[in-house]
Amino acid sequence: MKKTIFVFLSILFSCIGVNAINNARWITVPSGDANKPNTWISFRKDFNIEKVPSKALTQIAVDSKYWFWINGQMVIFEGGLKRGPNPRDTYYDEVDLAPYLKKGQNKIAILLWHFGKEGYSHKNSGKAGLIFNLKEGNIELISDNSWLCKIHPAYGNTGEPYPNLRLPESNIHFDANKDIANWQTEDSRGKYGFVNAHEIGKWGDAPWNTLVKRPIPQWKDFGIKTVKYKDIERKKGTGKDTIIAAFPYNMQMTPVLDVTDKKGGSLISIFTDHLYGGSDVGIRAEYVTKKGKQTYESIGWMNGHKLMLVVPSDVTVNSIKYRETGYNADPVGSFSCDDEFYMRFWKKALRTLYVNMRDTYFDCPDRERAQWWGDEVVLMGESFYTYSTPIHDLMKKGIHELIGWQKEDGVLHSPIPEGNYGVELPGQMLASIGHYGFWNYYMNTGDKQTIQDVYPGVKKYLSLWSLDDTGLTAFRPGAWTWGDWGNNRDMRLIYAGWHYLALKGAASMADLLGYTNDAKEYRIIMEKVKDGYNQCWNDKAYRHPEYKEETDDRVQALAVISGIADQLKYDAILKVFETEFHASPYMEKYIMEALFMMGQGEYGVERSKKRLSAMVNNTEYTTLFEGWYIGDIGELGGGTVNHAWSGGALTVIAQYICGIYPLEAGYKVFKIEPEPATFKTASISVPSIAGMIKSKFVSSSKEFTLEVVVPYGTEAIIYLPVGREREITINGKIPYENEYKTSSKYLYKTKVSYQLPAGNYKISVK
Structure with a gap:
């Protein structure tokens, strides 16, 4: 059985665009110390070429990360991806070296960092x-025993505190007095x-097994920048000073220090204001100076708003x-509106989103760096409206990994990749494979192949779920019965709502792939779950009979967004939303969406603003929090200050207030259905797979105007807000009968609509 699964996974990941048979060898230092945690190894290889090729595609795999120079020039800053695409296999990078080569002798230098321990985002191979x-062409360069290597003596471990067990990375200690300076270009055998x-x-x-080509681009390097003098504060202490350097925003960064030490041997502690990310210790570093003036970059990334240095008082810090x-990927989408609060929110949501993506999407960059799939569903939704299309590769990687790590019994779990956790959170797993997860990915990208790849795993996981005698989803505790942070969680209905949405997504996937019987079966189960859910309606709210706490606002939202609740229940559900506030920022996004679907957008804007205000109005942080507050007034989930699930309202703004969403996969046909709510003006640019979509509305009692840009090769269905049926002009002309006629499958009975081909339009309703 295992063999069958791994053969499938090899096909699934579409392996290797490199010769299946080559002479390259995995290499390391002869010493067994190489496999210890936090080991750094320097590799050198000199070679000659007669002619520089136009292309020199090279495959490089490491355990765990690497930095790569040719002739002293940096080629890759932090290559490699954490293991792995599945529990066995390993990623490799493919790099074109031609731009870095020269005729004659070339010198390759690679610095390898072996994590050597497990984490929530990495599977340790042990080697x-x-x-x-x-x-x-005529160039053949492979790793073998002709390469030279050495454990880099300057790198080592710090003392306590160490990073918490979720992080496979260790702290970095670097002693400049043990450095092998210029080893990237000097005669390494004789001198070093x-x-x-x-x-x-x-x-x-083994232990790296099948090598799978890196599915995402190399990191974007913004270059080295200097912290301005006005942003640096020095606090005097007894023998040691604390220097605080403020960054323009929370970021993933590596610190670069320029210092002078007349004696040498001084210890500088390096960390950020996010060292204690929520409830646990993150990454920090140490540098031991040599005598004189020196520059040092600690190359293991950290994140934070401020860099903190504890420096002996007699050490001069020349610059930071x-x-x-x-x-x-680039934040090429844009948004503006007349509400200053939501402008601040959008900016913070965008910053939080970016600081939470690298090897994977993750929940936070300090405490965990872990790919929790409940978070990823929300982050994917935000990304579609804001980031350039290379971000889709990160989503595809995560989708393949989720199924690639599926257990033999069909259980899905996250975070993945992982080496020391492997726990199923049923609600998050159902969310991931369903309407808001895999299916939303397909609708935005049109990537049918990925759906084809992962559908068998989706089907297998859903087969683990059964119904009770009422038709409602039977309770599966998983390894962690987690529905959301906070209290008053009606777990039976939380799981049932996500189960219904997972079945809805699976039915759509089955339709797409031609599995008619599967789609029919999913929809039969959906109807039973719907009936069971509605048996829990008591004329005021949805409550499971076994649930005894305060009415859960989350399950009302799930009933609305799934379509389980009919419109006759909306007035009562609205009263619940006006009086119950139990959801964390993770589930609040779905409540805001439910309010728009119920026609209560104005209250949706008001409630979201009220709940988000503490983090949006906080001037100390450029990112959003894990819970509603930080500090003594209350935290949720450990209380990190950079949790991108809190940006979920960004998706609601784009999809409902601005009204943009694909009606056919890959934006071949999409809608623009603005619901202004409390907004008088709003303008958005969406970097869809089909091109940049632009929409701007101005709403007043006298006139509603809508300006749109429809990309080449697409069509837009424009739905005008209810009550806007007066004199309508398109580009200054009243459309004649049947001009821009909407196809019957896209018609709404309650809304005026037009189907517009590619072009620029201005629609006016007076």
Whole structure:
């Protein structure tokens, strides 16, 4: 059975765009110390070429991360991805080295960082290793025992506090007095005592197994920038000073220090204001100075709003710099409106989103860096409206990983990749595979192949779920019965709502793939769940008979967004939303969406503003919090201050207030259905897979105007707000009968609509 699964996964990930058989070897240092946690190894290889090729595609895999130079020039800053695509296998990078090569001698240098321990985002193989394969024309350069290597003596461990167990990365301690300066270009064998590498396996061997091509781009490097003098504060202490350098915003960065020490041997502690990310310890670093003036970059990324240095008082800090890096996609979407609160919210949501993406989407960049799929569903939704299309690769990677890590009994779990957790949170798993997860990915990208790849895993997971004698989803506790942070969680209905939405997504996938019987079966189960859910309606709210606490606002929202609740229940549900406030920021997004679906957008804007105000109005942080508050007045889930699920209202603004959503996969046909609510003006640009969509409305009692840009090769269905049926002009002309006629499948009985081909339009209703 295991063999069958791994064969399937190999096909699923579409393996290797490299020779299945090559002579490259996994290499490491001869010493067994290489496999210890937090080991750093330097590799060198010199070679000659007669002619620089136009292309030199090279495959590089490591355990766990690497930095790569050719002739002293940085080629890759932090290559490699955490393990892995599934519990066995490993990612490799493919890099074109041609731009860095020269005729004659070339010098390759690779610094490898072996994590050597498990985490919530990494599976430890147990061995440090590098494999390198370049075959281009007459050039063949492979890793073997002719390469030189050495454990880098300057790197080591700090003392306590250590990063918490969720993080596979260790703190970095660097002693400049033990550095092997210029080892990337100097004669490494004679001067530095490098030795021949030890061969420990070939391409495809255990413990790294099948090598899967990196599915996401290399990181974006924003370059090294200097912290301005006015943003640096020095607090004097007894023998040691604390220096605080403020960044323009919360970011993923590596600190760069320029210091002078007349004696040398001084210890500088390096950390950020996010060292204690919520409830647990994150990443920090240490630097031991050498004598004189020196520059040092601590290359393991941290995040924060401020860099903190504890420096001996007699050490001079000449300057503080930083290198910001992050996922290689750009925030090309834009939004503006007349509500200053939501402008601040959008800016913070966008910053929080970016600081929570790298190897995967993750819940927070300080405490965990872990790909929790409840978070990812929300983050994907935000990304579609804000980031350039390379962000879709990160989503696809996460989707494949979720199924790639599926257990033999069909259970899905997150976070993944993982080495020391592996717990099922049933509600999050149902959300991931369903309407808001996998299916929303397909509607925004049109990527049918990924749906084809993962559908068998979706079907297998859903087969684990059954119904009770009322038709309602039977309770599956999983390993962690988690429905949301906070209290008053009606778990039976939370799970049933997500189950219904998972079945809805699966039925759509089955339709797409031609599995008619599956789709029919899913919809039969959906009707039973719907009937069971509605048996829990007591004329005032949905409450499961076994639930005894205060009425749960979350389950009302799930009933609305899933379609379980009919419109006759909306008035009563609205009263629940006006009086019950139990959801965390994770589930509040769905409550805001439910209010818009109920025609209560004005209250949706008001409630969301009230709930988000503490974090949006906080001037100390540029990112949003995990819970509603921080500090003594209350935290949820540990209380990190950079949790992107709190940006879920961004999606509601784009999809409901501005009204943009695909009606056909890949935005071949999409809607623009603005619901202004309390907004007088709003303008948005959406970087869809089909091109940039633009929409701007101005709403007043006298006139409603809508300006739109419909990309080439697409069509837009424009729905005008209810009550806007007076004199309508499009580009200054009253449309004649049947001009811009809407196809019958997109007609609403209650709304005036037009179907517009590619172009620029201004619609006016007076």
